[in-house]
Amino acid sequence: MTALELVDVGFSYGARGALKEVSFSVMPGRFTALLGPNGAGKSTLIALLTRLYDLHQGEIRVFGRSLRSDPRQALRQLGVVFQQSTLDLDLSVEQNLRYHAALHGMARRLANARIDEELERQQLAERRKEKVRALNGGHRRRVEIARALLHQPRLLLLDEASVGLDPASRDALNSHVRTLCEEREMAVLWTTHLLDEIRAEDDLAILSRGRLAAHGQACEVGAADADLASTFARLTGSPSP
Numbered sequence: 333m334t335a336l337e338l339v340d341v342g343f344s345y346g347a348r349g350a351l352k353e354v355s356f357s358v359m360p361g362r363f364t365a366l367l368g369p370n371g372a373g374k375s376t377l378i379a380l381l382t383r384l385y386d387l388h389q390g391e392i393r394v395f396g397r398s399l400r401s402d403p404r405q406a407l408r409q410l411g412v413v414f415q416q417s418t419l420d421l422d423l424s425v426e427q428n429l430r431y432h433a434a435l436h437g438m439a440r441r442l443a444n445a446r447i448d449e450e451l452e453r454q455q456l457a458e459r460r461k462e463k464v465r466a467l468n469g470g471h472r473r474r475v476e477i478a479r480a481l482l483h484q485p486r487l488l489l490l491d492e493a494s495v496g497l498d499p500a501s502r503d504a505l506n507s508h509v510r511t512l513c514e515e516r517e518m519a520v521l522w523t524t525h526l527l528d529e530i531r532a533e534d535d536l537a538i539l540s541r542g543r544l545a546a547h548g549q550a551c552e553v554g555a556a557d558a559d560l561a562s563t564f565a566r567l568t569g570s571p572s573p
């Protein structure tokens with residue numbers, strides 16, 4: 333079954349159009365990159381997917397459940413890492429996770445088990461009592477991923493999750509999310525404006541000025557030109573990042 337399906341999605345901020353007739357799908361176990369220059373509409377799309385904004389045009393389905401008519405079931409399957417960190421810096425790693433588990437109505441015993449499991453996976457178990465403020469950017473991102481996975485979503489959305497990280501932390505985060513795809517058959521939608529975060533075997537959707545400029549496997553999308561950078565520049569009119 334398709335993990336995420338967008339059909340003719342549109343959105344405007346007043347008179348300013350931000351998304352127009354955007355249609356593409358994300359499959360389970362696949363790393364799908366959503367690439368676009370600044371202002372292309374990536375964050376707007378994430379805001380629609382998480383229901384920060386109401387969907388007025390088109391349809392979005394998460395594992396077959398409509399965000400419009402069945403939002404609770406659709407959102408249950410979703411884990412999200414936003415562009416701006418939403419961790420409480422003055423709470424410990426564990427307290428941040430516990431708070432999220434409570435919001436999801438998780439019983440304490442289940443929450444404890446999941447928190448242990450995710451912190452272990454992120455190699456953060458020893459730091460669980462530390463305040464988030466004491467962690468570096470890469471570790472904070474890992475806490476956010478641990479938190480996004482607590483309720484075991486089948487679809488993980490990451491909005492420019494690597495912004496602000498040094499190159500080594502960026503690579504580590506990118507590889508880590510790919511492992512989640514493989515090990516858990518999780519579907520991932522990774523938004524970015526950086527070409528070096530995309531691999532030839534990834535699924536790729538390119539947004540340009542609110543429209544879907546290309547969609548397919550990254551190697552196929554890039555095959556139309558000398559490389560993906562040239563395709564990106566041709567389709568978006570922006571220099572390759």
Ligand SMILES: Nc1ncnc2c1ncn2[C@@H]1O[C@H](COP(=O)(O)OP(=O)(O)OP(=O)(O)O)[C@@H](O)[C@H]1O
Pocket residue numbers: 345348349350368369370371372373374375376377525
């Ligand atoms: N709150 C808002 N009010 C009005 N226009 C907005 C608002 N947020 C975004 N826009 C406009 O909508 C378009 C899409 O913006 P969006 O932030 O979704 O793009 P993006 O691809 O996420 O860019 P970035 O990488 O800079 O975050 C842009 O033209 C932007 O100026």
